[in-house]
Amino acid sequence: MTQALHKESIMKKKKQQQKATGMNPILLAVLALLSVVLGVNLFEEVGLVLDIPPRPTPIAVTGGNAATSNNWYEIYFTNPTCPPEDQREGGIDEIIAADLQQAQQQVDMAAYELNSTPITDALIELRKRGLTVRVVTDTDNADYTGIRRLRRNGISVVEDKRSGLMHNKFIVIDGRITWVGSMNFTTNDVYCNNNNTVRIENLTLAANYLAELAEMYDNRQFGPTSPSATPNERFTIQEVVVENYFAPESDLSGIIAAVIQEAQGEILFMAFSFTHNQIGEAMLARARAGVQVRGVFETLGSDTSFSYYPIMNAAALPNLQVRRDGNPRMMHHKVIIIDRQTVIFGSYNFTDNANRRNDENIVIVRDAQFAAYFVEEFETIWAEARQ
Numbered sequence: 001m002t003q004a005l006h007k008e009s010i011m012k013k014k015k016q017q018q019k020a021t022g023m024n025p026i027l028l029a030v031l032a033l034l035s036v037v038l039g040v041n042l043f044e045e046v047g048l049v050l051d052i053p054p055r056p057t058p059i060a061v062t063g064g065n066a067a068t069s070n071n072w073y074e075i076y077f078t079n080p081t082c083p084p085e086d087q088r089e090g091g092i093d094e095i096i097a098a099d100l101q102q103a104q105q106q107v108d109m110a111a112y113e114l115n116s117t118p119i120t121d122a123l124i125e126l127r128k129r130g131l132t133v134r135v136v137t138d139t140d141n142a143d144y145t146g147i148r149r150l151r152r153n154g155i156s157v158v159e160d161k162r163s164g165l166m167h168n169k170f171i172v173i174d175g176r177i178t179w180v181g182s183m184n185f186t187t188n189d190v191y192c193n194n195n196n197t198v199r200i201e202n203l204t205l206a207a208n209y210l211a212e213l214a215e216m217y218d219n220r221q222f223g224p225t226s227p228s229a230t231p232n233e234r235f236t237i238q239e240v241v242v243e244n245y246f247a248p249e250s251d252l253s254g255i256i257a258a259v260i261q262e263a264q265g266e267i268l269f270m271a272f273s274f275t276h277n278q279i280g281e282a283m284l285a286r287a288r289a290g291v292q293v294r295g296v297f298e299t300l301g302s303d304t305s306f307s308y309y310p311i312m313n314a315a316a317l318p319n320l321q322v323r324r325d326g327n328p329r330m331m332h333h334k335v336i337i338i339d340r341q342t343v344i345f346g347s348y349n350f351t352d353n354a355n356r357r358n359d360e361n362i363v364i365v366r367d368a369q370f371a372a373y374f375v376e377e378f379e380t381i382w383a384e385a386r387q
Helices: 042-046 092-100 117-128 145-152 187-191 203-217 252-260 277-288 308-315 352-356 368-384
Strands: 010-015 025-027 059-061 073-077 106-111 132-137 157-159 169-173 177-181 196-201 234-237 240-247 266-271 292-297 320-324 334-338 342-346 360-366
Touching: 073 368, 092 117, 092 169, 092 177, 092 187, 092 196, 106 117, 106 203, 117 132, 117 145, 132 145, 132 203, 145 157, 169 203, 177 203, 177 342, 203 234, 203 240, 203 360, 240 252, 240 352, 252 277, 252 334, 252 342, 252 352, 252 360, 266 277, 266 368, 277 292, 277 308, 292 308, 292 368, 308 320, 334 368, 342 368
Parallel strands: 010 059, 106 132, 132 157, 266 292, 292 320
Antiparallel strands: 010 073, 025 059, 073 196, 106 169, 169 177, 177 196, 234 240, 240 360, 266 334, 334 342, 342 360
């Protein structure tokens, strides 16, 4: 039993604000996610259920002064305890569902997997209210309960119908609010695996995701057939530089490698799957140049000859340290932090398939305060990890 399973179950809701003393705890949630190895949910398929002690009442921690003008984002991390199915409540999916219920016109969703009851219920309710609801999913997961329920209730769901993955996990509400990150919209993703999802309120970013959704939903363009049509790949939100890219129409491995090459002092990463040569060699090059590099790999698959876990271990550099995660289920993050100033996150695993075949997305935020929350999550995962 790892330390993560003994810790108090806390879901952190973080806004772009300075932390204030005397933060007020509010009832909320804890959660996690599900496995994405070749599109197969291994843990659900084998019916694995671990004997875990009852979890404490979940709470949310909100920091700062709500009057600040900078609260354009909220960052959510899971702290998984994986309770029995009938005890899974109060999670991030309920927060997302509550946000969905505030929609006035339209909701657009790209869901690699969907079986969260609160999210599915919210989408069905919106459809009954007469709102437009557009959903895209991966063909391999079209039989998930959430997708079947949507279709039974008159919501059209478009599948990619190909061997590559429609691996995105994003929601756009009223063309204004975007939810995006590593977390699939499933009960295991919310309650059992380490994940992130970020709520960003910004018209420019939402327009990018709406354009991507239109390619898939309206034009049935997936994978290598997708055009390079992202309206705004680089822009600012309240003086913070944000970048947003989609695969395979953009070369995400090259973009990520270029950001890695900017590192002057430190690289931190959390990787569900890390086999891509260009990204791996970029990190090794910076480590050889003296940059401190620490990373946590998901244990499953980390010992294969394709993984950069053994490669980085074999480099035997004192400033390069890698560990395997301590979650007995899945550490599903896909995050890179550069010099505690820049964060790369999204659906994109650091693999060749993600780069060339899958529908994926990344967001790059260049802001120390935003990065600080991801650094805190990294340190938590690092402390629970093992060699």
